[in-house]
Amino acid sequence: MNKKKVLVIDDEQIVLDSVRKIMWGEDYAVETAQNGREGIQRALKNAYDIVLTDVRMPDISGKIVLREIKRAKPALPVVIISGYATVQSAIQCMKLGAANVLEKPFTPDELIGVVEEAVAQSAQAVPDEQGLIHEREIRSILERAATDARFAGQLNQNGPDALECYRLTQAEKLALLTGDIEWLEQYMGILAPEYKNVLLQKL
Structure with missing residues (x-):
C-alpha cells in the first residue's frame, strides 16, 4: 500500500520536524518547505494528498499559498496551521476554501485527526x-x-465576512482579498487606477 503524501509549509523548523515525526509513524510520506514560495512550487510540481501551511510566513501569507494551490489543484485539501495570534486569519482562510485549521501547539492526535478528516472529505467534495x-x-x-x-476598511479587517452579501466563488474572493491584479485583469481587462489602488492595499 502506497503511503499518502503530505506537504508541510512552515518557516519554523521545529514545526516541520514535529509533523514529519508524527506523520511518519502513521505511514504518511512527508515533504517540507520553509517558505511559502517554495511550498507553492512543490505543491504545483508534485502530487500530494494534502498540504499543511502556516498562515503567517515572512515571504508570503498562507492565504496566498491557499489561493495558488486551489487555483491549480482545486481538489487538493489545504489545512491552515495557526498560532494563537493568527486564529482569526486562519478562520478567514476556511471561509475561502481551506479544509480546516490546526492550532499550534497541537497534539499528535489532533494533527492526525485533522489530516485524516481533510483527506476523507476531499475525496467526496x-x-x-x-x-x-x-x-x-x-x-x-x-x-x-x-x-x-x-467598506474598504471592512475588506481589510474582516475579509470574507465583508463579502458575504455578494455572489462570488472562493477563487474570486481569494483574488480580491490577496490583491491579485494580474489574475483579475486576465478576465476583466485593464483595471481602472482606483480599482488597482484598492487591490494594492491587499499585497
Whole structure:
C-alpha cells in the first residue's frame, strides 16, 4: 500500500520536524518547505494528498499559498496551521476554501485527526469553480471600496465576512482579498487606477 503524501509549509523548523515525526509513524510520506514560495512550487510540481501551511510566513501569507494551490489543484485539501495570534486569519482562510485549521501547539492526535478528516472529505467534495464568472459583482465591490472608506476598511479587517452579501466563488474572493491584479485583469481587462489602488492595499 502506497503511503499518502503530505506537504508541510512552515518557516519554523521545529514545526516541520514535529509533523514529519508524527506523520511518519502513521505511514504518511512527508515533504517540507520553509517558505511559502517554495511550498507553492512543490505543491504545483508534485502530487500530494494534502498540504499543511502556516498562515503567517515572512515571504508570503498562507492565504496566498491557499489561493495558488486551489487555483491549480482545486481538489487538493489545504489545512491552515495557526498560532494563537493568527486564529482569526486562519478562520478567514476556511471561509475561502481551506479544509480546516490546526492550532499550534497541537497534539499528535489532533494533527492526525485533522489530516485524516481533510483527506476523507476531499475525496467526496466537488471542487470549486476556479475561473472568474461574476465580473459585474467584482466591479461593484471594487467601485464600492474605492469610494467608501468604511467598506474598504471592512475588506481589510474582516475579509470574507465583508463579502458575504455578494455572489462570488472562493477563487474570486481569494483574488480580491490577496490583491491579485494580474489574475483579475486576465478576465476583466485593464483595471481602472482606483480599482488597482484598492487591490494594492491587499499585497
